Amino acid sequence: MGCCGRDFLGKAKIQEAIRKNTAEFKEASPDTEQEFLAFRERRNPDDLRNGVCRNLIEENGKLLCPLHPARQQGKDLRIGHCDVNYLCKTAKIFATWSEGRQARFIKFVEDKNLDNISYSVLMDKNKLLVEFMEKEG
Numbered sequence: 001m002g003c004c005g006r007d008f009l010g011k012a013k014i015q016e017a018i019r020k021n022t023a024e025f026k027e028a029s030p031d032t033e034q035e036f037l038a039f040r041e042r043r044n045p046d047d048l049r050n051g052v053c054r055n056l057i058e059e060n061g062k063l064l065c066p067l068h069p070a071r072q073q074g075k076d077l078r079i080g081h082c083d084v085n086y087l088c089k090t091a092k093i094f095a096t097w098s099e100g101r102q103a104r105f106i107k108f109v110e111d112k113n114l115d116n117i118s119y120s121v122l123m124d125k126n127k128l129l130v131e132f133m134e135k136e137g
Helices: 013-030 033-040 089-094 099-112 116-124 127-137
Strands: 057-059 063-066
Touching: 013 033, 013 057, 013 089, 013 116, 033 099, 063 127, 099 127
Parallel strands: none
Antiparallel strands: 057 063
């Protein structure tokens, strides 16, 4: 969620922002590319709600961006609006690790049984990375 906001104001505020974003998305009920782009453009990318991008929504218990290429048959509707190349420090370092170390990190994170928001904030703040690396030695 690091690319989906800055200066997160705590879990309750993040949940409130996502709830409001989701309500706006449902009200807009976009179906075509033009409608998704209109939803995207309803606010400036820097006009965050409680530190959260206004395009971050919840669907079926999962946090997602409806503009993401995985949701748009490979077309990235975030381009020109979002920092599509953003990677947190943890993701950058994770990509350099061996498969074995990556698997240990994934197990380490899974064992914490975090909700989506806690996981995202801890990843973005590099806290899981630091804790894992201290444990690994």
